[in-house]
Amino acid sequence: MAAQVIDGKAFAAKLRERVGRQAAQFEQAAGRKAGLAVVLVGEDPASQVYVRSKHKATVAANMESFEHRLPADAGEAELLALVERLNADPAVDGILVQLPLPGHLDEQAVIAAISPDKDVDGFHVTNAGRLAVGQSGFVPCTPLGCMMLLTDRLGDLSGLEAVVIGRSNIVGKPMAQLLLDANATVTIAHSRTKDLPVVVRRADIVVAAVGRAEMVKAEWLKPQATVIDVGINRLPAEPGTDKGRLVGDVDYAGAQGVAAAITPVPGGVGPMTIAVLLRNTLVAAYRNEALDLPEGAL
């Protein structure tokens, strides 16, 4: 039987709707809208698309969107000064600096400049530390979105074997932490892992976040595994077409014959990233106004 498709796009749409309703309640209670500031440096085409999508989604969710664009050759001092202004602006609850930054800018220094209480990306070391020790903070959007999809499908993850392929600060490490907090038995695999297919084959849950097109093959998977594909890789355009096809890190067609459920690319994890960003921004707004979060919802 073919694997069930985990429809991240539909899940994300429902989450965005719910956040939008709660953002309207926030406005009533606080007398202002929740605000998200997004900073884009340069003209990376994919980043421009994501920033535009964030702006549209923020406005659609009854929140204020503040967009700041700097030229590709902007200096670090200019960027840090902008982050400082946003840290001090009471209308801004969440700050996101779109990554990747141009090579001459130090990403870690820029992330470190964001106030941890406005770091809705959850990338600041304070929030990474809070996640590591089980304190409440902001959790990176993509892994939190993956967890929402997993718990929606599987319920309790206790005792399940989970393999996370990839060890980035943005996805792999926080993903592993979240799975561990949910009592899964977690392995983080990476480019130097020996016998990766053997490691992956013991997993009830596979999260692939390596950024290598269709690297995870069907025969690596344990039958009836749940597969979360975080990869977004654009293949070169076929002759006669202008855009290449998007594929994940998993051989989707092959995996469909083995897995119990799998996220597609596009339409799986990707849309969850922006939906969770809105959710984190609303949480930041409630915290900044010292208001109680709405009952059980977020």
Ligand SMILES: Nc1nc2c(c(=O)[nH]1)N[C@@H](CN(C=O)c1ccc(C(=O)N[C@@H](CCC(=O)O)C(=O)O)cc1)CN2
């Ligand atoms: N500061 C940040 N920078 C980046 C993040 C992030 O979370 N914070 N994540 C990615 C980019 N990203 C959001 O910023 C993002 C990536 C993908 C999607 C998405 O919906 N993808 C679609 C496909 C889109 C396409 O056609 O290209 C899908 O998978 O269905 C949304 C947001 C890096 N930078």
